[in-house]
Amino acid sequence: MGILKPGIKLFTDEGLRIDGRRPDQLRPIKIEVGVLKNADGSAYVEYGNTKILAAVYGPRDPGARHILLPNRATLRCRYHMAPFSTHERKSPAPSRREIELSKVIREALEPAVIVEAFPRTVIDIFIEVLNADGGTRTAGVTAASLALADAGIPMRDLVAGVAVGKVQGILVLDENEQEDMYGEADLPVAAMPTLREITLLQLNGVLTEEEFYKALELAWQGINQIYKLQKEALKKRYAGAEEEE
Numbered sequence: 459m460g461i462l463k464p465g466i467k468l469f470t471d472e473g474l475r476i477d478g479r480r481p482d483q484l485r486p487i488k489i490e491v492g493v494l495k496n497a498d499g500s501a502y503v504e505y506g507n508t509k510i511l512a513a514v515y516g517p518r519d520p521g522a523r524h525i526l527l528p529n530r531a532t533l534r535c536r537y538h539m540a541p542f543s544t545h546e547r548k549s550p551a552p553s554r555r556e557i558e559l560s561k562v563i564r565e566a567l568e569p570a571v572i573v574e575a576f577p578r579t580v581i582d583i584f585i586e587v588l589n590a591d592g593g594t595r596t597a598g599v600t601a602a603s604l605a606l607a608d609a610g611i612p613m614r615d616l617v618a619g620v621a622v623g624k625v626q627g628i629l630v631l632d633e634n635e636q637e638d639m640y641g642e643a644d645l646p647v648a649a650m651p652t653l654r655e656i657t658l659l660q661l662n663g664v665l666t667e668e669e670f671y672k673a674l675e676l677a678w679q680g681i682n683q684i685y686k687l688q689k690e691a692l693k694k695r696y697a698g699a700e701e702e703e
């Protein structure tokens with residue numbers, strides 16, 4: 459981030475990005491719900507080459523009584539990058555970044571889950587990054603919220619996420635890894651689209667106030683498009699469920 463390397467061209471002369479997108483365009487997005495038999499809920503999400511699997515277990519009694527809350531479910535989240543998800547093999551041991559992202563993602567999902575419905579239980583969310591190409595935290599939130607819905611956990615709304623970057627002075631929706639690496643700023647956002655409530659907002663780098671509001675507007679455009687795809691994937695899952703049983 460922020461290393462503006464001379465000679466690296468992140469836009470064509472026509473103003474298109476290295477992967478051919480317009481600045482306000484998402485990567486091709488693929489969403490599938492209910493991909494794992496043994497988890498209570500699961501989802502697979504692709505934002506271009508960023509590929510994420512999310513699984514949910516619960517609500518259940520974990521045995522460890524000290525983490526139970528008398529009036530609500532406890533949400534736990536583990537974000538993990540598979541050793542083969544990056545260019546160089548990543549150590550499978552949890553890094554500081556993964557521990558931080560686990561917390562940020564849990565906090566992005568928590569407002570959507572009706573935790574009061576399941577006192578004295580635990581809901582476990584596992585996010586596995588299979589291939590990383592930028593935007594894994596936001597794609598992780600999108601996938602995990604679908605896995606929660608697939609587990610039949612009552613929710614106020616789905617949560618969808620996308621990042622906006624500033625790359626060579628231009629605001630771009632849903633940056634890939636290269637754009638993130640050489641860009642000047644990265645603004646990951648997640649929100650409950652129907653309730654219009656933001657649940658994750660981080661800023662790495664520098665934006666002017668005007669750029670910040672423009673970037674946020676661009677993020678909302680992306681989130682609304684992703685939300686549509688989330689709903690379609692859920693409908694597809696449950697339309698096909700009867701034949702599967």
Ligand code: ADP
Pocket residue numbers: 544545546548555590591592593594595596621635638644646
């Ligand atoms: P996000 O994935 O949410 O954008 P970051 O901004 O921290 O989070 O990371 C940007 C991208 O950098 C990641 O999506 C991934 O492609 C790459 N990356 C992050 N951590 C590592 C790592 N330990 N090794 C290799 N690449 C990484």
